[in-house]
Amino acid sequence: MGDSISLVLFSGTDDKLNAAGAAAMGRKVHVFLQYWALDAFRSDRILKDHGVAPEAGPEGAAAFQRHGGQHWSEILRQAKDIGDVEIQACSLSMDMFGLGVADLDPLVDGQEGVAAFFLHAGGPVTFI
Amino acid sequence: MGDSISLVLFSGTDDKLNAAGAAAMGRKVHVFLQYWALDAFRSDRILKDHGVAPEAGPEGAAAFQRHGGQHWSEILRQAKDIGDVEIQACSLSMDMFGLGVADLDPLVDGQEGVAAFFLHAGGPVTFI
Amino acid sequence: MGDSISLVLFSGTDDKLNAAGAAAMGRKVHVFLQYWALDAFRSDRILKDHGVAPEAGPEGAAAFQRHGGQHWSEILRQAKDIGDVEIQACSLSMDMFGLGVADLDPLVDGQEGVAAFFLHAGGPVTFI
Numbered sequence: 001m002g003d004s005i006s007l008v009l010f011s012g013t014d015d016k017l018n019a020a021g022a023a024a025m026g027r028k029v030h031v032f033l034q035y036w037a038l039d040a041f042r043s044d045r046i047l048k049d050h051g052v053a054p055e056a057g058p059e060g061a062a063a064f065q066r067h068g069g070q071h072w073s074e075i076l077r078q079a080k081d082i083g084d085v086e087i088q089a090c091s092l093s094m095d096m097f098g099l100g101v102a103d104l105d106p107l108v109d110g111q112e113g114v115a116a117f118f119l120h121a122g123g124p125v126t127f128i
Numbered sequence: 129m130g131d132s133i134s135l136v137l138f139s140g141t142d143d144k145l146n147a148a149g150a151a152a153m154g155r156k157v158h159v160f161l162q163y164w165a166l167d168a169f170r171s172d173r174i175l176k177d178h179g180v181a182p183e184a185g186p187e188g189a190a191a192f193q194r195h196g197g198q199h200w201s202e203i204l205r206q207a208k209d210i211g212d213v214e215i216q217a218c219s220l221s222m223d224m225f226g227l228g229v230a231d232l233d234p235l236v237d238g239q240e241g242v243a244a245f246f247l248h249a250g251g252p253v254t255f256i
Numbered sequence: 257m258g259d260s261i262s263l264v265l266f267s268g269t270d271d272k273l274n275a276a277g278a279a280a281m282g283r284k285v286h287v288f289l290q291y292w293a294l295d296a297f298r299s300d301r302i303l304k305d306h307g308v309a310p311e312a313g314p315e316g317a318a319a320f321q322r323h324g325g326q327h328w329s330e331i332l333r334q335a336k337d338i339g340d341v342e343i344q345a346c347s348l349s350m351d352m353f354g355l356g357v358a359d360l361d362p363l364v365d366g367q368e369g370v371a372a373f374f375l376h377a378g379g380p381v382t383f384i
Contacts, residue, residue, distance in 0.1 A: 005380050010147055010256075013183050015291050019266055022348075022370040023381070035143050035192075036183050054182050054310050055269050055292050064291075067352040092150075096195040114150040124133055124252040124380040125151070128266075138275055138384075141311050163271050163320075164311050182310050220278075224323040242278040252261050252380040253279070 004028040004084075006121035009128050012036030014072065015052040015064060020128045021075030028084040032117045033108065037128075038093045043105045046073050076107055088112045132156040132212075134249035137256050140164030142200065143180040143192060148256045149203030156212040160245045161236065165256075166221045171233045174201050204235055216240045260284040260340075262377035265384050268292030270328065271308040271320060276384045277331030284340040288373045289364065293384075294349045299361045302329050332363055344368045 007029055009020050017040060024031060033041055040050050052061050079085045089104060089111040101111055118125070135157055137148050145168060152159065161169055168178050180192050207213045217232060217239040229239055246253070263285055265276050273296060280287060289297055296306050308317050335341045345360060345367040357367055374381070 003378070008147070008151075010144070011181065011183060016266070019264070019290055019383070023264075023374060023383075025374075026371060027374060034147055036181060036188060039188065051183065053267065053292060055267060055307065060292060060295065063352055063354075069348070092197070096191055098191075115154060118151060118153075118155065122131070125254050126381050126383050127147070127151075127254050127256050128383050136275070136279075138272070139309065139311060162275055164309060164316060167316065179311065220325070224319055226319075243282060246279060246281070246283065250259070253382050255275070255279075255382050255384050 004030060006117070006123075006125040007031045007128060008034060008125050009037035010034050011053075011128060012038075012040035012050055013052050014050045015056065016128055017050070017072040018075070021072040021079065023126065023128070024076060024079045024083075024085055026079070026083055029079070029086070030117070030120060031085065031087040032090055032112075033087065034090040034093045035096075038089055038099070039097060041089070041104050041108055042099065043103060046105045047071065073105065073107060080107065088117065090114060090117070132158060134245075134251075134253040135159045135256060136162060136245075136253050137165035138162050139181075139256060140166075140168035140178050141180050142178045143184065144256055145178070145200040146197075146203070149200040149207065151254065151256070152204060152207045152211075152213055154207070154211055157207070157214070158245075158248060159213065159215040160218055160240075161215065162218040162221045163224075166217055166227070167225060169217070169233050169236055170227065170231055172231075174233045175199065201233065201235060208235065216245065218242060218245070260286060262373070262379075262381040263287045263384060264290060264381050265293035266290050267309075267384060268294075268296035268306055269308050270306045271312065272384055273306070273328040274331070277328040277335065279382065279384070280332060280335045280339075280341055282335070282339055285335070285342070286373075286376060287341065287343040288346055288368075289343065290346040290349045291352075294345055294355070295353060297345070297360050297364055298355065299359060302361045303327065329361065329363060336363065344373065346370060346373070
């Protein structure tokens with residue numbers, strides 16, 4: 001795996017997905033999309049407002065909106081352009097939402113099972 | 129430590145605990161239960177509905193319920209049967225809830241302090 | 257990096273920050289403050305009540321308050337005294353909140369960009 005890292009994206013709020021995009025930038029990364037993060041990658045929803053963590057409160061949410069900056073999907077697109085970033089959807093979560101790969105944004109390279117992901121990851125993973 | 133990984137379970141919602149069960153399957157894992165995750169392992173509550181992350185929204189929560197599948201406690205039981213999975217409760221969290229090991233599901237092997245857990249973990253941990 | 261670990265603190269609730277403090281104690285750690293965790297380190301707010309994760313529910317929140325114990329800022333201060341703990345604020349999050357380093361508690365050593373943090377981190381990071 002060399003210096004590859006493994007990211008499990010679980011949360012689907014825009015603040016967490018921003019942090020995930022930043023963590024993937026310029027690195028060799030294997031990303032696995034589960035639950036609410038997977039839902040956020042649906043091609044018909046990816047640019048929607050996915051909210052922020054509830055702890056942000058109204059003041060934090062307003063600061064987040066005001067700040068703007070690149071959308072996390074654009075950050076991930078750049079990370080894929082310049083680096084070795086692979087994004088896989090969790091098969092079980094796909095099944096839960098009744099989704100096929102065609103329902104997802106082209107950022108997603110395919111789907112795989114949890115066992116395959118963790119076998120590939122080998123060591124520790126970062127769970128976001 | 130070989131290829132052992134260390135998981136800190138902090139959250140006690142059923143979606144996160146499902147993800148944790150999947151992460152433990154078939155691997156050599158040392159699990160540490162803190163705060164709301166510990167509370168979810170109480171023997172009188174482990175099979176209760178622990179909800180899902182608030183970001184799921186009503187649509188997500190309904191998809192989660194509908195999907196069913198194995199309960200995370202069953203996944204962890206299988207992970208223990210087939211692999212080298214050790215589950216320890218955080219002593220400080222036990223104290224916070226006023227719990228003894230006898231109050232916890234037999235999945236939990238014992239309790240230990242934070243310092244002992246992190247000493248054992250050595251390298252990076254996955255925090256869920 | 258030797259046995260140094262890298263922690264990204266994203267959440268700003270007191271339960272998560274307690275867990276982060278425990279993870280930093282007695283280790284060589286590089287901490288990076290993003291979003292709501294950064295907001296919690298403002299010198300005029302650090303000792304305020306930052307709440308707990310919503311899943312705690314009223315019963316959990318009450319147990320957390322009742323338990324007391326050291327504030328996470330005090331745990332981190334001790335971790336810095338006895339170990340090699342460096343705490344950096346994320347430049348992008350600083351910008352989002354309109355903060356300068358002078359607005360932050362002296363626990364924070366400075367600010368850096370995401371790229372610098374992850375370059376320094378090298379391997380896997382723990383995201384809390």
